[in-house]
Amino acid sequence: MRPAIVIFLLLLLLFAPFVLDAYTQYLVNLALSYSLVCLGLNLLLGYAGQFSFANAAFMGIGAYTYALLTSRLGVPSLVALPAAGMAATALGMVVAGPALRLSTVYLAMTSLAFAELVQWTFIHWSAVTLGTDGVRVRWPAVGSYVAQGDKNTFYVVLVVVAISYWSALRIVRSKLGRAFLAIRQGETLARCSGIDVERTKTIAYAISAFYAGIGGALFALTIRFIVPDGFGLVQLVLQFSMVLIGGLGSLLGGLVGSLLLTVMPELLRNVEAYQEMLYGVLLVLFVIFMPRGIVGLLGRLGLVPQEILVRGAVAYFDARRRKHSGL
Amino acid sequence: MSELLTLIAAGLEVGSLYALMALGLVLIYRTQSIVNFAHGELLMAGAFVGYVAFQPMSWPFPVALVLAVLSSTLLGVAVERVVIRPLVNHPHATLAMATVGVSVAVRGAARLPFGSDILTFPPIISAAPVFIGSLVISAQTVLTIVLAVSISVAVFLLIWKTRLGREIRATQQNYLGAKVVGINTGKIYSSSWAVASAIGGAAGVLAAPLTLLYPDMGATFLLKGFAAAVLGGFGNPLGAIVGGIAIGILEKLVGAYFSTYLIEISPYVIIIVVVFVRPQGLFGRGQIVRV
């Protein structure tokens, strides 16, 4: 999109708190936080083509790091925020180690085990995490200014999200971003064109975890109370659904998906059963019928520029498996 | 000494259920190269159907077992037909996502009727415990182990001794070859899921008296099933059985001599350790590491 349009939209957003009621404002903040978590997942899955179940754990680490640093140690928000990203990054590097040499099937199981382990730690390391009691999170503060209330918090969230998206855009358009795509399209080929596959994958995990961690921190300061079981399998399915529904391999897709899936469940009045059914069914439907997501559809209809979707972004998901090739 | 034996008996009891879980996972994996993340929900469905038949309806246990097995089978076959079949040529990641979606959707559906409280399933039989020397084993434990062993034996006979089993193995070894000799591969897909889901449903009913019943109960069993299958070298049915029993016994020992907290994380730790230390599992086969 043209920079002018983006700046115009951002300016428009600045006025959002004046027209939205407090609850809608809260939902917008939540959707924006999720959009960062999805940004992380999308970079790893949609761009670098790496499948792992660890994203919810990265988000959880970010959320807990931020919450514990600010609430229990009184660390300023502006320090705790990058710290949350860094903590998740550190974890991302740990996951990247085995991820480099595991086949998809084993990576899926191992990363799921890892995610469960992280959640278990949140629950049982109660000396630090306060266990199932959960952690209360204060309004964010910048210097002596406290962003009291959802409307003021919105500006904090908006700035962080805008910076993150801008930097992510720079990354996907850089040489590194092209290396991600090359790996997704085939490691052997990528290697032949001189890409250090191991290093690039590790970087992909690190960056993806960083955004998910920051997203987790924003999530924490938006909902202001976090509990350990918010970062399990259901969370992961929610994120998969958001990315897939929005559009895998499109930065805009993550944003669209988070907005939709944050608002839609509210229509179900927060009944857990219906929400789970919604996430699950939507995920399956989109995987089968619309693997390019909404942005992909808009692109095909010419409503958004095609370049918003990475070229061949879904080739990864359209690719046939060799066992049944052509049959 | 007798305490140790009692622990081992208890380990055998849960372990035989993990083994059933792993057996189903491996069967589906070998037929379609799919890791079924919804397998825990097949167990959960079986447990709830068994509960409804056995408790509120007060039907005899065998009837409850059969109903549970039938409904899990139906659910599994439906999932295969509706969700898996259209995606069968797609990459593992796509399929994994789809089965995760199914898993969460089924859990949500179960939460509607059963979400509000945690149910308990009474022991299936109230016969006197069995004495072996100084060892006392409850009739329930004996029944669970006997049924689990019978189910496993039946599955092995099916796979190794029947024409259907041979066709399943043929399809697993060479999909195109199976088509060439006139095997209806679609039927084989359905049959594999049917058998795997039936095992899952039976495991659910057997697990019900041991654990509480709640919509999320499948998750624990899924991970233990994964751990058992990984330990046995994902893809090897016999390895899955041995892996399941080993994990059952291990977890009882860890629980008794170390801490019960560790029981919960044992599957995760086992998966991670096996993947790092001996990725081919105890009975090495299957493609773990990228080629």
Add this chain to the structure above:
Amino acid sequence: MLSLSRVVIGYGQLEVVHGVDLKVGKGELVAVLGPNGAGKSTLLNAIAGIIRIRSGAISLDDKSIGRLPSHLTCRAGVSLVPQGRELFLEMTVRENLELGVPASARRAGPERIEDVLRLFPRLRERIVQPAGGLSGGERAMLAIGRALVAHPSVLLLDEPTAGLAPKIVDHVRETLMALKAGGQTTILVEQNVNMALAVADSVYLMNSGKIARKEDVRESKDLFESFIG
């Protein structure tokens, strides 16, 4: 009799076979020759029901089989020896052969397997070994044997001699002659021109998804050799 009319086949966006007509009379051995990528394997796979045809018709003894899935074309009497052999490598030679016997003819199985073992005595020596341990020639024989035990009305052979030693090629050729003498209807796809010309009643040339020409072999052997080179 097998007949194809205006058969079109493709993969995804790509159309690979563009309207092929082909007739194979009862007891005939028809060879299809052509360069790599001509679409020969695609054509055989389509006749066997493994790939769907886009349009056109395939019929076997006046029964339409063009839209049937592979297990039904098999039942209708079509047996394919695929280019990649596609054996069950972890099963023994006998199990591979047994799987070739249709469920409806299970009783006749041992006898049919015995016939194949007479045809390929090498397989008898290996009968209890897993197919994964066979040599290339033995694999070709097993693949052919696995198709024969179905007693197919039409046998489809996709480059059965590719990569084999000359002696084994001779053996396969003699086997094909014997089968033809026994009245077996066959389509043989080959790169080995001499082999094809030696056994075929008639030869089709296939190029870029089209049947280029059809001649009677005995009349114009030279012409083909000059065409294919």
